Amino acid sequence: MLDLMFSVSGDTIPADHGYFLHSALSELLPFHHDDKQRGLTGVHPISGTLCGGRKLAITDRSRLIIRVARDRVADYLELCEKRLEIGDSSILVGVPSSRSLVPAAALWSRLVTIKGFTSPPEFLDAAQRQIADLGIEGKARLLFRKGVSSKEGKTDNLAKSPFVKRTLNIKGREVVGFSLVVDELTADESLHLQIRGLGGRRSMGCGIFLPAL
Template structure:
């Protein structure tokens, strides 16, 4: 588990608030336009994208600011490939243009408490009253499969409701929740940041970060 994070500053003004799938699609389109046969035509499984933070207008848009960045995690031996490919790329995200500039490489930081803005699972249970229980059990099962020890819970939004989230994928809305995991050892914290929980990691889901970053998270 030798991975690094690349962070790109952005030039741009606005993005759709729900842009995880559109961001993935824009990066994939850029890959498919490259003639270099050594480059993949889709994002590999071991490359994880984070959605971009901004100031919400509460009408489905965010305004980019100095804290806004595109973040990705990949194996250390792939860093130069993605650093060079994405630097100065212009991505069209549902009609909103952003340029990726000033990349920097960072080491993951261990923390006993991690948070993810959105985690999703394919839940068979459709009784909405029972969804949080099944969802938390799926999170716990995910931790168990990774051999991690930690306490998982769904936090509340500022209005006191459970932090329920949705992800738009084409014409489908996927239900998920924000997740916090406490009581992690340093090693377990890094493992969770690499593997995440749930699916759809190319769309920004299951991306965990230290809780102190919460003010800057998407």
């Protein structure tokens, strides 16, 4: 498995764009909409600069990154030079490069969602169980918030939750999740977690892990 990284150009997109991006990819590549055909393929959130109004400005460093099996790369090359409609905005997809997955003792995911678990203690327990089910002995922890509010999506008042809690909007319904770090990983465990991910909605940017900085 590897990360297929497409350059993108455009103006701004919604900061909470996971569902919009999933829909746009599914429209151009119908197999992407089907869980079985998509398999373990995941889609990273598009990077950019927060610019207010819950918008993300596309920059020269912005990328559409798809985590995909090496034998499925050709399926996604059709995205080259295509325009994706992301909510009320659009981006033009350029030529991709690729990068291999790199093991790290600690991995971080911007947003993990686990159905039925929205309070910090219950969510953390559920995440740890899923990690154990993958045969991984790493330790999960939530990230503490640094500020009171977020430009990306709704968050709890800091007095109610000290952790980074994010939402994913799907057709007007808000799905709640948390940023998560998994520590004490062996090299094999690290690669396994990056391949398998955690929780649901990987095609909407959730449960995708990167080496923690």
